[in-house]
Amino acid sequence: MNANSTIVPLYARADAGSKHNSVADVAPRPCHEDYDGGMDADRREASETVPGTNPAAPERATLQLGDEAVVPDSLGRQKTPSDLYVPESPQATTRIEPDRGAAPSPLSSPDSDSFAVFCFSLQPAANAEAAPRDDLDHSVRYIHPGLLAPGLQPDVSSQLDEQPDAEQSDAAQSDAADLESKSQEHTTLLCEDDWVQMSSVHHVSDGRLQSLCKSDDDDDDQSNESYDDGDAQLGLCYIRLHDSSDMGDLSQNSAADDNAVELSQDQQQFDDCENFGDTTILPEDYADQEDLAATAPEVHIFSSVPKTSRQLLQDIEGIVLNTIAAIVEEEVPYFEFHSRVRQQGIVFDPQVGFRVLLHNKLTKVDMFNSPRRFAVMWKVLECIFELLRRKLNTTKRDLFYLDVPLFGSQKSVDCAIDDIACLLQVSRAQLHCIASFKGLICGNLEVSFEPLDELEDQEDGEQRAFLSTQLESKLLPRDIDDITVMQTTAEFVLIVEKEAVFHRLLNDRVFDHIGDCIVITGIGYPDIQTRSFVHRLAEMCGLPMYALVDCDPHGFDILCNYKYGSRALAFDSENLTVPSLRWLGLLPSDIDKFNIQEANWLAFNQYDTGKLTSLLNAPFLTLPDLHLWREELELMQARGIKCELQALNVDGDLTFLTGRFLPHKLQSGHFLL
DNA sequence: GTTCATAGGAAGCAGCGGGG
DNA sequence: CCCCGCTGCTTCCTATGAAC
Known part of the structure; x- marks a missing residue:
C-alpha cells in the first residue's frame, strides 16, 4: 500500500486547467474540511470550491496518507485510513442487532433507530494499468468498522505485506486486530447477496433492516459473479435519516446555497439579453461582449472532447467518495448538478440552439427530501459503472427491468440517466446507455470509426467502417463519438420526418429525380x-441539409428538434443540433403554390391549436432571420388546417412528391433558411 | 390466411396540482 | 416559489388477438 497515495480526489482533476468545469464541481458533496485531519487553513480554503464554479487555481484538495488524517470512526476511536480492510466474505442475514455492542456505534445509537444503508461494490476499472485505487479502498473500508458482522473477517494480510514502512505496518496490524475484535463484538448488519450490490438502499428502523428497494433474488448470478470477480471491493455506508431541523441547518450552511446567491448576481447581468418568455436569447455576438463573456463563458456543459471510460469511472468513484465523506460527517448526501429542465436554466443561442446556462441554480437531489429519486440515481449510477467497466452497452429499457420495483416506471429511469449525464457532464451515449435505434439512412456514405476509449480491447480498437449506398436503407450506425472520417459523394442531405415517406422516396427512386444525396429519417x-x-454529418461533411416534414405543428416541432434541439436535452445541444438546417417543406404556403387539393387538408384539433400557439412563442421565431418561418406558421394558424406528406398527390399523381415537388423545391430554391 | 384494431413501447413535448 | 410526480399529447413500430 502506498503510504503517500492520494486518497480523496475532491475537486481539482487532471484537467482542472480546462475551461470546462470538471465533474467534481457537481459531485455530491463539497470538500469536507473536517475530514482532512491535518489539513491547514490555507489548504482548506483552497479546497472550498463550490459546485458550479471552476477553481481559479487547480489546487488539489486531497488527503494524503502521509497527513495522518485522524477521524473518529463509528466506534468512537481515532482511526487513520490505513486501518481499513476488506471483508473476506459477504455471508449474511438480513438481521441487525444494534444493541449488541458496548461502544457507541451510529447504528446502535438510541436516537438513531432510523437510518438508511447502502451497499456498494467498487471494482477497479482498469486493473493492471490503473492508478492505485488505494484511495477508494481506504475510504470505502473506512465505513465498515462497527457495521461488519462477526462472519466478515478483515483481510489485512495482503495489505500488510505491501506496507513499506515498518511502523505503519505495525500500527495497521495493531489497529486491524483491534478493529477485527471490535467488529466481532459489535453490530451485525448483513443483507444476503445484496452486499455486493451497489445502491442496495435499505431502511433500518427499530433495529430491523427493511429493504426500501427490491433485493435481488438469491439466484441472481450477477451479484455473485460480481463478488467473485476477484478485484471487487465492498463498501458499506450508512446514514441516519435526519429530522427537518438538521436539514434546515444543512441547507443554510451548504456551499451550494451560498453559491446560489452569487449566481443570482451573475444572472442579473443577463438582464441585458433579450428575453422571450422564460428563455433568454443570447445575442449572436455575445462572445464579443465583455460583460456577457465574463458571466457566460461556459454556456455548455460538456467538453468538446468526449471523456474516456476511464475518466468516467474515476468520476463516478469520486462521486461515491464524496457521498461517503458526507455520510462520515453525518450529513445527508446529495447529487447536485446543473438544471437541465427548468426553464430559467435554458438559454437560446442562435449559433447552437437551446443550451444550458452553467451559471444558474442547481438541481439538488438529496437522500432526505428525494429518497426515491436519489436511490434511482444511485442504482443507475451503479449500472453505468458496470457498463463502463465491462465495456457493455444497454438500453434504457434493459436498465428499467433491472429493478422494476425500485424504478416504478420507465420515466424514472429516463430521468435518472439524463440527470447522471448532467452530473458527469457527458452525453448519454458516453454512459453506454443507448436508446433503441430507429434512425434510417440511404445514400452514398462511408463512415470510419476508431474508438477513442483506451479501455476498449485491442481488437475492438481496430478501425471499423459503415457503408451506406443508394441501393438499400440501413439503420444508422452506433458509436457516433467514435466516428473519425465521413466520406460521401452526395451534394446534400434530406431529412424526412416519417418512415413511410422515407420508403416512399426510395421506392420512387428519389436519387434519379433530385440527384446524389443522403436521405435520413428519425421516424x-x-x-x-x-x-x-x-x-456529425453536418459537422464533418458540411453538406446543406433540408428537412421534409408534415405541414402541421408536430412536423414543425420535429424540424425544430433537429435544428435547435429540445429544452430537455439542451445540456447536450452542441452535439445534437444543426442550426443550418433548412425547411424544405411542406410549407403552409406550398398548399396554394402546388394547388394541393382540399381533400388532403385536415382540420386542426384542439391539441394542434395549442401546440402551434406554443411553437409561436418559441424564442427562435423572434430572430429577424426567421421572420419567414414565423409568417409560415402564422399562415398555418390562420387557416387552421394541416396536411400530411403521405397525402401529397396532385391530379392523382402518386409520384408527385418525388417526381415534381422535391425537384421543383430544390431547383427553385423555394425553401426557408 | 389476411386484415384490422388495440395495446404497449420508444422517442419527444408541455402543463397541472400537491406538498414542502 | 420550486420540485416532483403524474397526465396527456405527438410520431412510428411491433406484437397480439379478434373478425372476416
Missing part, C-alpha cells in the same frame, strides 16, 4: 442517436 421525433448522427 417521428428523432432519437438522440439520429440527431447526433445528423449533427
Whole structure:
C-alpha cells in the first residue's frame, strides 16, 4: 500500500486547467474540511470550491496518507485510513442487532433507530494499468468498522505485506486486530447477496433492516459473479435519516446555497439579453461582449472532447467518495448538478440552439427530501459503472427491468440517466446507455470509426467502417463519438420526418429525380442517436441539409428538434443540433403554390391549436432571420388546417412528391433558411 | 390466411396540482 | 416559489388477438 497515495480526489482533476468545469464541481458533496485531519487553513480554503464554479487555481484538495488524517470512526476511536480492510466474505442475514455492542456505534445509537444503508461494490476499472485505487479502498473500508458482522473477517494480510514502512505496518496490524475484535463484538448488519450490490438502499428502523428497494433474488448470478470477480471491493455506508431541523441547518450552511446567491448576481447581468418568455436569447455576438463573456463563458456543459471510460469511472468513484465523506460527517448526501429542465436554466443561442446556462441554480437531489429519486440515481449510477467497466452497452429499457420495483416506471429511469449525464457532464451515449435505434439512412456514405476509449480491447480498437449506398436503407450506425472520417459523394442531405415517406422516396427512386444525396429519417421525433448522427454529418461533411416534414405543428416541432434541439436535452445541444438546417417543406404556403387539393387538408384539433400557439412563442421565431418561418406558421394558424406528406398527390399523381415537388423545391430554391 | 384494431413501447413535448 | 410526480399529447413500430 502506498503510504503517500492520494486518497480523496475532491475537486481539482487532471484537467482542472480546462475551461470546462470538471465533474467534481457537481459531485455530491463539497470538500469536507473536517475530514482532512491535518489539513491547514490555507489548504482548506483552497479546497472550498463550490459546485458550479471552476477553481481559479487547480489546487488539489486531497488527503494524503502521509497527513495522518485522524477521524473518529463509528466506534468512537481515532482511526487513520490505513486501518481499513476488506471483508473476506459477504455471508449474511438480513438481521441487525444494534444493541449488541458496548461502544457507541451510529447504528446502535438510541436516537438513531432510523437510518438508511447502502451497499456498494467498487471494482477497479482498469486493473493492471490503473492508478492505485488505494484511495477508494481506504475510504470505502473506512465505513465498515462497527457495521461488519462477526462472519466478515478483515483481510489485512495482503495489505500488510505491501506496507513499506515498518511502523505503519505495525500500527495497521495493531489497529486491524483491534478493529477485527471490535467488529466481532459489535453490530451485525448483513443483507444476503445484496452486499455486493451497489445502491442496495435499505431502511433500518427499530433495529430491523427493511429493504426500501427490491433485493435481488438469491439466484441472481450477477451479484455473485460480481463478488467473485476477484478485484471487487465492498463498501458499506450508512446514514441516519435526519429530522427537518438538521436539514434546515444543512441547507443554510451548504456551499451550494451560498453559491446560489452569487449566481443570482451573475444572472442579473443577463438582464441585458433579450428575453422571450422564460428563455433568454443570447445575442449572436455575445462572445464579443465583455460583460456577457465574463458571466457566460461556459454556456455548455460538456467538453468538446468526449471523456474516456476511464475518466468516467474515476468520476463516478469520486462521486461515491464524496457521498461517503458526507455520510462520515453525518450529513445527508446529495447529487447536485446543473438544471437541465427548468426553464430559467435554458438559454437560446442562435449559433447552437437551446443550451444550458452553467451559471444558474442547481438541481439538488438529496437522500432526505428525494429518497426515491436519489436511490434511482444511485442504482443507475451503479449500472453505468458496470457498463463502463465491462465495456457493455444497454438500453434504457434493459436498465428499467433491472429493478422494476425500485424504478416504478420507465420515466424514472429516463430521468435518472439524463440527470447522471448532467452530473458527469457527458452525453448519454458516453454512459453506454443507448436508446433503441430507429434512425434510417440511404445514400452514398462511408463512415470510419476508431474508438477513442483506451479501455476498449485491442481488437475492438481496430478501425471499423459503415457503408451506406443508394441501393438499400440501413439503420444508422452506433458509436457516433467514435466516428473519425465521413466520406460521401452526395451534394446534400434530406431529412424526412416519417418512415413511410422515407420508403416512399426510395421506392420512387428519389436519387434519379433530385440527384446524389443522403436521405435520413428519425421516424417521428428523432432519437438522440439520429440527431447526433445528423449533427456529425453536418459537422464533418458540411453538406446543406433540408428537412421534409408534415405541414402541421408536430412536423414543425420535429424540424425544430433537429435544428435547435429540445429544452430537455439542451445540456447536450452542441452535439445534437444543426442550426443550418433548412425547411424544405411542406410549407403552409406550398398548399396554394402546388394547388394541393382540399381533400388532403385536415382540420386542426384542439391539441394542434395549442401546440402551434406554443411553437409561436418559441424564442427562435423572434430572430429577424426567421421572420419567414414565423409568417409560415402564422399562415398555418390562420387557416387552421394541416396536411400530411403521405397525402401529397396532385391530379392523382402518386409520384408527385418525388417526381415534381422535391425537384421543383430544390431547383427553385423555394425553401426557408 | 389476411386484415384490422388495440395495446404497449420508444422517442419527444408541455402543463397541472400537491406538498414542502 | 420550486420540485416532483403524474397526465396527456405527438410520431412510428411491433406484437397480439379478434373478425372476416
